[in-house]
Amino acid sequence: MVITVCVGSSCHLKGSYDVINKLKEMIKNYGIEDKVELKADFCMGNCLRAVSVKIDDGKCLSVKPNNVEKFFKEYVLGELK
Helix, strand or coil: CEEEEECCHHHHHCCHHHHHHHHHHHHHHCCCCCCCEEEEECCCCCHHHCCEEEECCCCCEECCHHHHHHHHHHHHHHHHC
């Protein structure tokens, strides 16, 4: 699984690096480093709904620093089961 987080201007201002750091922490805490690759991209064309996050080639999702855990459990752990 590849998780891509936008780090373009709008997403950066809305906390993309906080989202990345929380995702890194959760990936490590759940011991799934061998199953999940975390990447950054500069614009995913979803600036109004920042922070933009995409799993593999799926749709662009809006993730905020305060809902990263919910996103992770639903979309990352849910897909890996």
